Amino acid sequence: MDTLIQQVLSGNVTVGDLRRVNKVYAQKQRQVAQYTGEYTNGRRTLEQFLEALMYITPEPI
Known part of the structure; x- marks a missing residue:
């Protein structure tokens, strides 16, 4: 699966993707x-806050 950036650059991005x-x-x-x-x-x-943020993992888009 292409990333969103690759789709945009190739012109193959759809409204649904966005x-x-x-x-x-x-x-x-x-x-x-x-x-x-x-x-x-x-x-x-602060430690709990940073730990919680650590688990908001990015996913490929």
């Missing part, structure tokens, strides 16, 4: 916002 990537990105952004809020409100230590 929507899928946007959906994945938005979900990961929500996770980061949640973890950031937990850290700034004192519910997570």
Whole structure:
């Protein structure tokens, strides 16, 4: 499977591809916002915050 960048460069990207990537990105952004809020409100230590962020793994797009 080509990455999104390869698809864009070759001209083979579809609206569905872009929507899928946007959906994945938005979900990961929500996770980061949640973890950031937990850290700034004192519910997570810095170590817990960084550990949680470590597990938001990127996936090929």
